[in-house]
Amino acid sequence: MDHAQQVEPFDYVIFGATGDLTMRKLLPAFYNRMRSGQVPDEARIIGTARTALDREEFVDRVREALVRFLPKEVRDPSLIERFLMRVDYVTLDGTKSGSDWDGLAAVLSTAPPERIRVYYFATAPQLYGAICENLHAKHLITPFSRVVLEKPIGTDSATAEAINNGVGQYFPENHIFRIDHYLGKETVQNVIGLRFANPIIEAVWSSDFIESVQITAAETVGVEGRAAYYNTSGALRDMIQNHLLQVLGLVAMEQPESLAADNVRNAKLAVLNALRPITGDAVRTETVRAQYTEGMVGGKPAPGYLEELGEPSNTETYALLRAFIDTPRWKNVPFYLRTAKRSAEKVSEVVITFKTAPTHMFSTPPIANCLVIRIQPHEGVELHLNVKNPATDAFTLKESVLNAEFEMGGGLPFPDSYERLLLDAVRGDPVLFIRRDEVEAAWKWIEPVLDAWSENKSPMETYSAGSYGPSKATTLLAENGHHWHENME
Numbered sequence: 001m002d003h004a005q006q007v008e009p010f011d012y013v014i015f016g017a018t019g020d021l022t023m024r025k026l027l028p029a030f031y032n033r034m035r036s037g038q039v040p041d042e043a044r045i046i047g048t049a050r051t052a053l054d055r056e057e058f059v060d061r062v063r064e065a066l067v068r069f070l071p072k073e074v075r076d077p078s079l080i081e082r083f084l085m086r087v088d089y090v091t092l093d094g095t096k097s098g099s100d101w102d103g104l105a106a107v108l109s110t111a112p113p114e115r116i117r118v119y120y121f122a123t124a125p126q127l128y129g130a131i132c133e134n135l136h137a138k139h140l141i142t143p144f145s146r147v148v149l150e151k152p153i154g155t156d157s158a159t160a161e162a163i164n165n166g167v168g169q170y171f172p173e174n175h176i177f178r179i180d181h182y183l184g185k186e187t188v189q190n191v192i193g194l195r196f197a198n199p200i201i202e203a204v205w206s207s208d209f210i211e212s213v214q215i216t217a218a219e220t221v222g223v224e225g226r227a228a229y230y231n232t233s234g235a236l237r238d239m240i241q242n243h244l245l246q247v248l249g250l251v252a253m254e255q256p257e258s259l260a261a262d263n264v265r266n267a268k269l270a271v272l273n274a275l276r277p278i279t280g281d282a283v284r285t286e287t288v289r290a291q292y293t294e295g296m297v298g299g300k301p302a303p304g305y306l307e308e309l310g311e312p313s314n315t316e317t318y319a320l321l322r323a324f325i326d327t328p329r330w331k332n333v334p335f336y337l338r339t340a341k342r343s344a345e346k347v348s349e350v351v352i353t354f355k356t357a358p359t360h361m362f363s364t365p366p367i368a369n370c371l372v373i374r375i376q377p378h379e380g381v382e383l384h385l386n387v388k389n390p391a392t393d394a395f396t397l398k399e400s401v402l403n404a405e406f407e408m409g410g411g412l413p414f415p416d417s418y419e420r421l422l423l424d425a426v427r428g429d430p431v432l433f434i435r436r437d438e439v440e441a442a443w444k445w446i447e448p449v450l451d452a453w454s455e456n457k458s459p460m461e462t463y464s465a466g467s468y469g470p471s472k473a474t475t476l477l478a479e480n481g482h483h484w485h486e487n488m489e
């Protein structure tokens with residue numbers, strides 16, 4: 001499958017087309033792919049939501065969103081107008097059978113019956129089942145139809161199962177595309193390239209050589225306009241259950257038989273199933289949860305989470321889990337998974353720390369080699385090595401870093417992950433989407449932690465906005481003689 005080629009003509013029907021995600025992410029992503037020549041002229045984007053708008057009013061909103069959210073360098077007024085010609089709108093309550101489904105059917109019926117049709121659900125996930133039921137009842141699911149589901153798929157195993165059942169009643173699993181935008185990030189996909197195309201790396205990819213692994217996704221932003229959602233979710237559900245566990249799957253999986261979707265998904269699933277359960281007392285010893293208090297972020301004062309919210313809350317904005325994968329490859333290697341809002345810096349990375357030599361003959365001890373996979377920003381890979389310190393005649397060592405920066409060419413930024421994923425759904429390529437059993441395995445693993453946290457069996461720590469997290473996160477690593485990457489230099 002050539003991912004640079006133009007895709008086949010498609011109709012994308014977005015439920016939730018007036019919402020934040022559609023305006024901020026989806027429409028700019030479509031525009032960018034049209035700009036790069038991958039969207040054919042016949043393609044259509046049909047927005048739906050309950051807000052009563054005619055086509056012109058919706059088009060005005062889309063124009064405003066493109067101007068607001070596209071970087072200046074790619075904004076081209078004539079291209080924007082060409083893009084808007086592909087946009088349509090139907091006022092529709094996706095959960096009501098009496099709503100204007102005929103209006104949607106009328107728009108769709110003007111395309112040939114074999115036209116690829118993607119239904120994108122950018123609404124609250126509790127609506128997915130009802131929307132599917134209506135699509136089915138109105139005969140709008142053709143053999144060429146697929147559905148893309150936004151996260152979160154549930155808030156625990158039971159709700160995830162209910163959503164999956166609701167959608168699975170009407171769409172076969174191979175037509176269901178569960179988005180995890182981390183899988184759309186180039187540097188996340190590159191974990192596969194780095195490991196399996198470089199024998200020198202894969203040869204040391206095990207507990208024989210690796211001391212620990214850190215997977216971090218930290219942000220400087222707080223909950224912004226999403227407090228209502230976030231406060232019912234928290235860091236563990238919002239980031240670890242999906243994005244960080246997917247990254248963990250790629251870092252820790254055995255080599256899949258091929259890059260075919262089910263082979264890669266089976267390999268990731270095997271990792272999720274091998275995660276040692278964190279239950280009982282282990283929740284207290286193996287996890288840290290915390291909320292940010294007021295502090296300074298980027299030189300500006302930032303309020304604490306509770307002040308922002310204006311009410312008490314038991315929701316964590318920081319989560320850290322020490323995970324173990326019970327397979328021969330990963331025997332006793334701790335995987336530290338952490339995520340934070342209002343952190344000191346925005347960084348998503350994987351840090352592999354290698355074991356040090358058991359003995360050495362130098363005047364200074366060697367540092368542990370370390371491979372850093374920078375997911376964002378400054379996408380790239382660093383390898384920290386020991387070299388002779390040329391400043392002294394004695395054989396002392398100093399650290400030297402091999403730094404490979406990944407570039408798109410032409411000084412362009414990496415494309416937003418939604419660009420690739422939106423068109424993969426048109427291509428029918430599910431490799432970068434999550435299969436049902438992966439979602440359910442991830443919930444199953446984090447559920448005991450969620451339950452224990454909601455019952456306050458582990459204390460809620462605090463950290464100042466703009467810091468790297470609570471002190472307990474440092475002590476948890478220190479128990480194994482480890483320290484966080486930001487403290488390594």
Ligand SMILES: NC(=O)C1=CN([C@@H]2O[C@H](COP(=O)(O)OP(=O)(O)OC[C@H]3O[C@@H](n4cnc5c(N)ncnc54)[C@H](OP(=O)(O)O)[C@@H]3O)[C@@H](O)[C@H]2O)C=CC1
Pocket residue numbers: 015016017018019020021022048049050051092093094095121122123124125127150151152
């Ligand atoms: N925003 C983001 O950055 C991210 C969002 N997501 C997920 O994407 C989804 C949407 O999020 P977001 O855009 O932020 O949410 P918003 O609240 O901004 O938008 C929700 C959209 O759903 C529409 N909607 C609500 N009820 C119905 C209904 N019964 N029938 C049809 N449309 C309906 C709303 O329009 P109207 O009121 O006019 O019906 C609106 O367009 C959620 O699942 C969220 O978790 C995931 C990752 C990031």
Ligand SMILES: O=C1O[C@H](COP(=O)(O)O)[C@@H](O)[C@H](O)[C@H]1O
Pocket residue numbers: 217219238239348
């Ligand atoms: O899914 C989500 O991800 C974003 C962080 O994404 P990134 O690509 O900027 O790392 C996070 O802000 C949001 O809370 C969460 O729902």
